[in-house]
Structures are given as structure tokens and as C-alpha cells.
Amino acid sequence: MQQAITFLTSKDKTLKFILENFGNPTIQKRQEGFASMCHIILEQQVSIASAKACYVKLENHFGQILPKLIHSATNEELKNCGISRQKIIYIKDLASKVLNKEIDFSTFSSKSEEQIRAELITIKGVGNWSIEVYLMFCLQSPDIIPLGDIAIKNTIIELYNCHTHEEMQVLTNNWKPFRTFASYTIWHYYLKKRNKI
Known part of the structure; x- marks a missing residue:
């Protein structure tokens, strides 16, 4: 996790702001199958x-x-x-x-x-x-960004003013090879802002 945090906070000031102000996200692990x-x-x-x-x-x-x-x-x-x-x-x-x-x-x-x-x-x-x-x-793949997820999409629009899928793709490509941790960070912010966690 620390490697992902160091990398993402050096590349993206918005993710840095979220992690500094809202804490680290919880990494979910589900059984495979x-x-x-x-x-x-x-x-x-x-x-x-x-x-x-x-x-x-x-x-x-x-x-x-x-x-x-x-x-x-x-x-x-x-x-x-x-x-x-x-x-x-x-x-x-x-x-x-x-x-x-x-x-x-x-x-x-x-x-x-x-x-x-x-x-x-x-x-x-x-x-x-x-x-x-x-x-x-389930598989803990490290570099996934589910751009079809409503919470991810809406939060990217809110934080980055990106509106098209292409713009989001360009933005999130900057988070490689830690897009999964970035996704968890975005979800974490989304839930915290809405007092859901």
C-alpha cells in the first residue's frame, strides 16, 4: 500500500488531498469463486x-x-x-x-x-x-479502474471536471500501475463526503 500511496501522491495532488484529509481507504478482499x-x-x-x-x-x-x-x-x-x-x-x-x-x-x-x-x-x-x-x-489485481462505476465516474467529474470517457481514460492512465488503489481512494472520498462510512 505504501508504494501506491507514495507514487500516487507524487503524481496527483487531488489524490494526495484525499489521502491527507480523509485517511487511507479500506482494501476489500473477497473470497474467489x-x-x-x-x-x-x-x-x-x-x-x-x-x-x-x-x-x-x-x-x-x-x-x-x-x-x-x-x-x-x-x-x-x-x-x-x-x-x-x-x-x-x-x-x-x-x-x-x-x-x-x-x-x-x-x-x-x-x-x-x-x-x-x-x-x-x-x-x-x-x-x-x-x-x-x-x-x-477477489483477485486483488493492482491496476484496475472501473470507469463504468457511477460513484467513480461522478467523483471524477466532481474533482477533476472530466466529463467524457476519453478524458477519464487519459486522467486515470496517470495512475498506472496503481489504478486499483486510486479507485479505492476515490470510493473512500465518495462515501466519506456522503457520511456513508
Whole structure:
């Protein structure tokens, strides 16, 4: 972490200001695998609290969140856990791909980021944001910036007056090879400013 802080504070006065005034962000670590990917799918376009509530209901209902249990569950069971019709399709497709060995989370640690992206993008409803969150939280990839994330995007607009994806890309390229830590810093500022942590 210290290496990332030293690098980013020397390159970017805004990140330096955040770290000096709001403290260091918490680095999230989630277990690798199917259950975490389900959780990330549940987090798409809803609040963290709402997604967590659905995830806990799933856990309580099934005991463990396993591909075979999700795959064989009825839509009604999953709906009773607070999961939308669309997301039921997504997590069942994920379960099916794991059971068919099209996706093997246990091999990800030995694969390149490109290979992992190529596998995960085949899941219905999974796009860049979901993949980047998995790479950041589960695999601890050091150089990810999820520009599709609303909080990241809005905070960059607020702090840097960057409005287009291209402008954001140019700005965030300056943070390589520590874009993940920069992302955590941006999220940290976003939450602190809104008294969410």
C-alpha cells in the first residue's frame, strides 16, 4: 500500500488531498469463486445494502451458495430471496457455465487478466464493471479502474471536471500501475463526503 500511496501522491495532488484529509481507504478482499461472482451480479445497479440483503437471504436459504443449488433452484425460490427476474437469469447462467466447466474459478490465479475477462464476459448480464470488481476484490489485481462505476465516474467529474470517457481514460492512465488503489481512494472520498462510512 505504501508504494501506491507514495507514487500516487507524487503524481496527483487531488489524490494526495484525499489521502491527507480523509485517511487511507479500506482494501476489500473477497473470497474467489462462484459465490462472490453471484454477489457481484446482485450488486449491479442497486445499493450495496440492498445487494447484501439479497445475498444474506440466499445464504440463509441454501446454507451455501453453490452452482448446483442455484442451478436447480426454482425461480420462485430465488425471487423470494429478493432477486429480480433478470438477475435470476444471470446467476443461473453463471451456475450452468461453472457446472459445464466453461468457467473454472480455481484456474484464475494462473491466468492473465485478458483470459479471465474473456471467460467472465460470456456470462449473461456480466459486463466490464462486474469483471473489474471481481478482479479488484477477489483477485486483488493492482491496476484496475472501473470507469463504468457511477460513484467513480461522478467523483471524477466532481474533482477533476472530466466529463467524457476519453478524458477519464487519459486522467486515470496517470495512475498506472496503481489504478486499483486510486479507485479505492476515490470510493473512500465518495462515501466519506456522503457520511456513508
